[in-house]
Amino acid sequence: MTQSRLELAFPQGTPEGKLLFVGAAAGDNLHPLSPETLTVLQRQYADHAGLKARGIEAVTALSGDARFDLAIVRLARAKAAARADIALAAGHLPAGASLWIDGQKTDGVDSILKELRKLAHVDEVTSKAHGKIFRVGIPQGDWIPAEWHAREHEAAPGFVTLPGVFSADGIDPGSALLAQHLPEKLPTRVVDLGAGWGWLSAQALSRAGVSELHLVEADHAAIESARRNITDPRATFHWADARDFRLPDPVNGVIMNPPFHQGRQADPKLGAAFIATAARILTGAGRLWMVANRHLPYEAVLAEYFGQVHEIGGDNRFKVIEATAANRGSAATRKGGRR
Numbered sequence: 001m002t003q004s005r006l007e008l009a010f011p012q013g014t015p016e017g018k019l020l021f022v023g024a025a026a027g028d029n030l031h032p033l034s035p036e037t038l039t040v041l042q043r044q045y046a047d048h049a050g051l052k053a054r055g056i057e058a059v060t061a062l063s064g065d066a067r068f069d070l071a072i073v074r075l076a077r078a079k080a081a082a083r084a085d086i087a088l089a090a091g092h093l094p095a096g097a098s099l100w101i102d103g104q105k106t107d108g109v110d111s112i113l114k115e116l117r118k119l120a121h122v123d124e125v126t127s128k129a130h131g132k133i134f135r136v137g138i139p140q141g142d143w144i145p146a147e148w149h150a151r152e153h154e155a156a157p158g159f160v161t162l163p164g165v166f167s168a169d170g171i172d173p174g175s176a177l178l179a180q181h182l183p184e185k186l187p188t189r190v191v192d193l194g195a196g197w198g199w200l201s202a203q204a205l206s207r208a209g210v211s212e213l214h215l216v217e218a219d220h221a222a223i224e225s226a227r228r229n230i231t232d233p234r235a236t237f238h239w240a241d242a243r244d245f246r247l248p249d250p251v252n253g254v255i256m257n258p259p260f261h262q263g264r265q266a267d268p269k270l271g272a273a274f275i276a277t278a279a280r281i282l283t284g285a286g287r288l289w290m291v292a293n294r295h296l297p298y299e300a301v302l303a304e305y306f307g308q309v310h311e312i313g314g315d316n317r318f319k320v321i322e323a324t325a326a327n328r329g330s331a332a333t334r335k336g337g338r339r
């Protein structure tokens, strides 16, 4: 989709100068951009790693003195995150430079276009493939409203996070339900898969028994917030893809509220991959506690990887599941899963 919009925006071929692209994904066809002059700001682990594997410079932040000749911002879905990315890119461009905005209609490109028209000169608006790309000429002086800049805010008492991070406005109700069902005493070595800004991990650390807790999270902004929120020395932070996460030694507890969306698409395969990882990193006697939306079909994959699976709580929206004891010699082990 975006490929065709990029080609329409740059009909002369590779644009000249150093180009910043905020939000390009690993699978994007970036023609006619050149990897030689391109820096991509990408905070999602798998996309970041995939871009690097393609020989593209990928970063999670920009140093204050980084300067570019032009920039493209792929709109994030959350409006506050989209505005923050625009403010960030604009801050690294000189007056007169071009800032291109590319986005899907479903991600609010029309409303951002309307807002930017009031702030700067906008032209070269092209609609294609359920989205738009357009050019903003960077004006002299401060032109971005102060509230557009990314600012940490309190998501819950004692917990900060940033726009665009999962459940940035408060504690996720699924995680709250899971926390209620965690036992008073947890195993010694625990992993939180998809730890977000750290609320669930903090609840686990408040239980007896935990001597080490690993937070695994793909969103760099989320894991950095978690790092700020949890200063307990038992916590270790991993910016990583939970689907292929490993530790040198197995653990005896996993907690998780797995994601089930890739972009706007519901994708239970993601949760299934988290379940497979839990099975792989747990000892035979280890336990998994997870929460999921009730309608998500995780029973078959849980039965494939765990010997005993119990629903220990829930309501009409969520189910809380405890799974234990690997089927040693069964599917999980045969697949090279549990040790």
Ligand SMILES: C[S@@+](CC[C@H](N)C(=O)[O-])C[C@H]1O[C@@H](n2cnc3c(N)ncnc32)[C@H](O)[C@@H]1O
Pocket (backbone or CB within 6 Å): 166, 167, 171, 172, 175, 193, 194, 195, 196, 197, 198, 199, 200, 216, 217, 218, 219, 222, 240, 241, 242, 243, 257, 258, 259, 260
């Ligand atoms: C449903 S949220 C739960 C967040 C957190 N545990 C909480 O209670 O608020 C799922 C989290 O998984 C993260 N995530 C999505 N895909 C991931 C992946 N492949 N590896 C690691 N984390 C991922 C998301 O960024 C999100 O923070």
